[in-house]
Amino acid sequence: MKIGCHLSSSGGYLAMGQTAVSIGANVFQFFTRNPRGGAAKPMDKGDVRAFIDYATANGIGPILAHAPYTLNAAGAEPRVREFAESVFIDDLKRLEFTPGALYNFHPGSHVGQGAEKGMELVADILGKVFESASTAIGHLPSTVVLLETMSGKGSELGRDFGEIRAMIDLAEARGVPRGALGVCLDTCHVWDAGYDIVNDLDGVLAEFDARVGLERLKAVHMNDSMNALASHKDRHEKIGKGKIGLDALARIVNHRMLRDLPFYLETPCDLQGYRDEIALLKSLRR
16 A cells, blocks of 8 residues: 655655654655745755665655645636646646656646636646656656646635646647646545535546546545535545445545545644554454
8 A cells, every 4th residue: 555644755765764764654745945935945865766776775755845824826817826836846846856746736727717718828837847847858758747636725726627638638739648647636626616525435536537637646645524415615534424424435535537646644643643643543444
């Protein structure tokens, strides 16, 4: 079972790998920089090499880099989109030091422009990012970029599977190679968006397959939710303590269409809490 949690990147890659192993994890997620924005720390190539050796020895991966929350590729203001583009390119260049990584981002909010306009802007950014990053590193980035399923609060994009697929199609029409984009399914977000993964998990996955394609699903954010179905609020809860519940989450980690994917916890826990949740979910595997 590939399972882990979100970890602080303040100590570097090797420290994250060691922390992951210490809590029973074999994958982990981290922010590429301060989640509220700002410049990333310089790459420590020695630390990265040490991490790769450690990850290979301990069976860690894939690691999931998370873009900062301030990245809004659908922003109405040019400066907002320019910031998103520059961060995106810089992150993809940095992730070439850790081949095989995944890069997750929130598609963004259209802030009153309308969903169609917002999705066009996201696709524009993705087209520019892949072109610029490929030029800078001399080849197509090895990192698969994941659009995250969202809860639909405010003017968020990615609130349903149709919007996710539309953004992928629009980006590929702008030159992003097929296979360069994937999806991260967040259990809290899809529940809050109105997908009943408690009573109809098979139906939800069948709809995902029909609208997006299960081959594009590359990771799962494993979270319970504080809110009722279709609340559109996005409030994560500890595993088994929320409205989704332990029985439904157990079905998710065992489902034939999901069980081989990496699961990343984003619950409101400290390291001991993550250790306990990882052990709990492992114990539920059949």
